[in-house]
Amino acid sequence: MSIYALDAVFAPKSVAVVGASQRPGSVGRTVVQNLRQAGFAGPIGLVNPKYREIDGVPAVPSLRQLPFKPELVVVTTPAETVPGVVAQAVEVGARAAIVVTAGLGHGPGSLLEHLRNEARPHGMRIVGPNCLGVMSPHVGLNASFAARSPIPGDLALISQSGAIAAGLVEWGAARSIGFSAVVSLGDALDVDFGDLLDWFAQDTRTRAILLYIESIRDARKFMSAARAAARSKPVVVVKSGRHAQGARAAATHTGALAGSDAVYDAAFRRAGLLRVHALDELFAAAETLGHLRQAPGRRLAILTNGGGIGVLAVDRLMDLGGPLASLDPETLARLDRVLPPTWSHANPVDIVGDADADRYTASLEALLDDPGTDAVLVMNVPTALASPEGAAEAVARVIEKRAKGPGRKPVLGVWLGAQDAAVAHLDRVGVPTYATESDAVRGFMYLVRHREAQQALMETPPSLPEDFVVDTATARQVVARALEQGRGWLDPLEVVAVLEAYGIPVTPAWKAATPEEAVAAAAPVLAEGGQVAVKILSPDIVHKSDVDGVRLNLGSEKAVREAVKLVLARARELRPQARIDGVTVHPMVRRSKSRELIAGIADDATFGPVIVFGRGGTAVEVIDDKALALPPLDLRLAHDLISRTRVARRLKAYRDVPAADERAVALVLVKLAQLAADVPQIRELDINPLLADHEGVIAVDARIAVAPHPGPAQKGPWHSSFVIRPYPKEWEREVELPHGRRMFVRPVRPEDEALFLSFFARVTDEDLRLRFFSAVRHFSHEFIARLTQLDYARSIALVALDPDSGEMLGAVRLLADANYERGEYGILVRSDLKGHGIGWQLMRIMIEWAGSIGLKAVQGQVLRENVTMLAMCQQLGFRITPDPDDPSLMDVLLDVDGGTTP
The missing domain is CATH 3.40.50.261 (Succinyl-CoA synthetase domains)
Structure with a gap:
């Protein structure tokens, strides 16, 4: 529900405390004392059937008996009563509730589920349950049981831990650091990180946002909101559990390298957030980034x-x-x-x-x-x-x-x-001044890291990379066949077929059931003076070295024959229950000045596919020289991924070793990212080693694990399990206008800032007022950035361009809510081109987009005097009604499923 009704949480006109108490040390008494001492100016209602008054303030048995309608209800009653209390809050017209109470359980039939069922259908926002509460010092609100009220300031703190939130309030008070708001999420039944990032991104009192994170549930929503917030102000994050072990044992080297915390690190980097590793660094980083x-x-x-x-x-x-x-x-x-x-x-x-x-x-x-x-x-x-x-x-x-x-x-x-x-x-x-030279240098590096994060944030890789042509159908067929046979691993020949389908150079492999077949397969290589390797082939033996199942540098028919006999015998001895299909034969690759790398795809339970790159070889986990990135990738992001490893330096020229072809390495990473999008049934992919030298790259050994794709693990309409939506190139199109004129329509890109500035220069003051509801003549970088820097997950903006001159003719924007139910649109056409059908065509495409992502309705507000827009909305099937709160506005609403979509 995003920021809907969050004003009732952070700036309510009235508050009620259900479970208010006179008992010393109780949560209900502490909340009441904090509310009164913080100086909240609105009415405070106390609800508890046991008391007629509390500290001289009248108390009533239920919310129905209050003499006013509370906007915000704070619930501190026992767990079993909470759903009923919230139902009553809905009945009396409350818009939000902070549920401090813990112990509501989880899952079907739990009190937590009952609470959700009481609140969500009516649009009531819930903070908690099991939370410290909310503090909003600028309006004198302390709806929490913290020991101290924060002083007003410009830092917003969002914490999953109530104890951490309370501790940071104390820490800040001792150093005269103030807050615009402090929120403890608790179990985050409704209001979550995504909602609050959206809220504080547009909050004028907030200069920087601080996050304390233990885990993320809805990664798509989080990434979308975090990327939007980080474009407008610094967002600094501390995540606990950096050294916790992963939830499952990885089957490949790539999976082992992609530990949970490393994936979080990659996600924060891609979202434009600055990660620090201690609570005191939160404030130091926010102070530096806020002043410089x-x-x-x-x-x-x-x-x-x-x-x-x-x-x-x-x-x-x-x-x-x-x-x-x-x-x-x-x-x-x-x-x-x-x-x-x-x-x-x-x-x-x-x-x-x-x-x-x-x-x-x-x-x-x-x-x-x-x-x-x-x-x-x-x-x-x-x-x-x-x-x-x-x-x-x-x-x-x-x-x-x-x-x-x-x-x-x-x-x-x-x-x-x-x-x-x-x-x-x-x-x-x-x-900014610092106590020591070490603190100052660390502050400077916050600036550097924040700049790098902002640069990564600006990247919008296309849905379909243009550097290569892929054979997606072949890759999907290979994987589908393996799944139909109930296999979790592709055999080496299938691995080669998949990699070749995506243009990744790989050593060939031949299957041999007997020593004689192996000799025949190796004969062409041996005839040219080459050598081969043989490897055990079994769907039940993933790690061939476990059964001594690899023989290298075989240069004669006799050596091949003997090696195959030994490999088969050894495998049957050590794994008698395993299915043995024979061996595979591979030509030995001789590249004396190549570097051993690892590249692959790992599957993270929270963030989905992750691309892994680093130094390869048999000791890859011990060396632990790796970097991770969330797809999609383009070449710039791939080069950045490479640069974050130590092995990147070895790719350069040194002594008599020429520089490796780094672009070829980067291209492999981009191709793997595309493969992860196209074939989500690939759960792990491991190329180790990937040899790189001045001639290019070649995959010497690779493994691919597959499993049925369970469907989208994340909220959001696009096809893949990515948490970041790629640039939707498929929405580029040429459109014919009346009188034979044409226009090119495409999604907005971050680099379109200059295009928008030129466009606004050719829009009259009156048209700008009709679009933005006020006079606008100064277009700051921040203003334009909000229009051009999209993550394409919840919002789309389409520009219409003259195909000959490249000039911008108009733009339409649609912002969906976090639950993908409704979207709000805005449109503007160049003043000298009105009446040419540009706005009509842009609205048609916008409505088509809304349907494609599953929105139920598109809505907007139009000035009553803007008769041209109102007439177009009527023709497109919008229902038009007066805005109940502002007589100068008309509300327009289109039912995307049932409305007129020309």
Whole structure:
């Protein structure tokens, strides 16, 4: 239900507490005390049949006896009474309930199910049950049993754990850190991470969102909401259980590498979230990201009056994987002209212990102008030779002077010692300050990681990659045949067929039931002076090494014959119950300067298919050099995946070894992602080793596990089990307009910002007012980003383009609710092109999209004076009614299943 009625949770006009109590230490008494002490301005009703008053406030036996209609009901009664209380809350017109009570159970017939049945059909929002409650300091709401009310601020905290939420409120209070809201999710029967991310993404009081996560249930909804929120403000996450063991034993190396926490890490990265690993880092990261714009890159310059602390900062930067900026020769010459001869002549720029304000000014200006520097860390060690406050004031003046200039670079500060006056100068101009050089470098790396996450967020890979042609039908036939036979693994010949169908180079394999057949299969290879390998072939033996079932480097017919006899005998001895179908024969691949890699598909219970890449070989789990990514992938995302491994450095040229063809490696990863989409019955795929050198890649050994696809594990209408919907290229089309004119319609892409700016310049003020219900002339990057940066899961925006000039003619947008029941539309056509049928065609395609994703209705609001839009809606079959809350608006509604869809 997304943000529907969440205003009643965070800014209710009235509150009732059911289960209010006078008993000291009870939850009901604590909630009442917190509500009153927080200064909630609206009426507070107390409900408990045992009391006539509580702390001087009248109490009534039931919600029906309250003298007002409560918008929000807080429930603290015993578990068995909760469904009835919520039913009564629905009856009296409450819009939301916070259920603090625990112990409602789970599953069919449970109290939890009864609670859902009482609330959901009526649209009542439920926070909890089994939660700490909700705190919204800006409206004086503390509907929780926390020990302390948070101070008002601009950080929103969403926590699965009530204890963590309460602890962070205490932690923040001790450091004067305030919150826009604090929410404990508890069992999250209704309101979940996705809903709250949607809410706080548009909340003007929230600057950054903090998440404490233990697990995600609806991964598609979470990813959709997280990606939308991260586009508008920083989202920082801590996830517990980083070292917990996976829920099942993996059957392949790829599956073993794709541990649950590693998959969460990949999901957070793809969603544009910044992950930290400790609670105190939540606030540090939010503070840094909230005060500084993104760094343009990773290169840090360090300016200090103490050489030792500069070296420590460099060490910490290297530890965290950040590169030190290489200063431009002109910058070095400029510093030479303003610094004493004893300065460091390198980065870190040590301007010596007697550095005064002028020296700090000149040095900082030079570094900010340096083309190879992306951010500057300025540090001061107090000495008797110069004023720390004067140095800070000088830094502040430089920042002020450049505040409105183009390409402003982030500046971070460390002023050691109790330098409150100095820090005040830096705070005034938005320079975050840190207690130590280590904290400052970590803060800079938050900027770097956040920028990288934002870049990943902007990627919208197409549904159908254009770099290759795949034979999906063959791959599906091979897998279907194996499933019909009740097999969970493809045999080696089938593996080769699947990989070849997707253009992945692989060594061939031949089946042989006897030693003689093996010799015949190997003969062409042996005749050319090559060698072969033989491997046991059995549907019951997955790991061939377990039965000594592999023989390599066989260079003669005799060697092949003897090897097959030994392999078959050994397998029958060690696994007498196994079905033995013979052996497979493979040519030995000789690439002396190749690198052994691993690539594959793993299946995660929460996030679905995951692409795994890393260093391969027999000790792959011990080496544990891997990176994961959620599909879909394009080549840029695939190269990014490769770059996050240590083996990426070995792909470069060194000594007499030429660089490997990294694009060929990346292309394999993209193909695997496409295979995961096209054949969801492939549950695990393991290529190990994948050999890579300057000539390309080849899969030497591979395994594929298959299982019937249970259907979509995630909410959402698209065909695959991906949690991120690819760019829907299939919705690109040419449309004929009246008078022989044509237009090209496609989904909006993130890079369309300039296109929209040019389009808005050709829309009149009056048409903009009719579309956005107010005068709009300034289109900020943030405003355009909301229109162009889509994840295609819940929203679609289609642009109409002139096929010749590429100019934008119009756009239509549809935003579905989180349950895929209704969608709200908006449309705008260029003012000089109205009446050409552009809007009509865009509306038709939008309605078609709504039907394709299973929406029941499309709705919108139209200004009563916008007679042209109202007439078009009527022709398209919308029902048009006056808006009950605003006489200037008309509500329009189309039943997608039963309405007129021309």
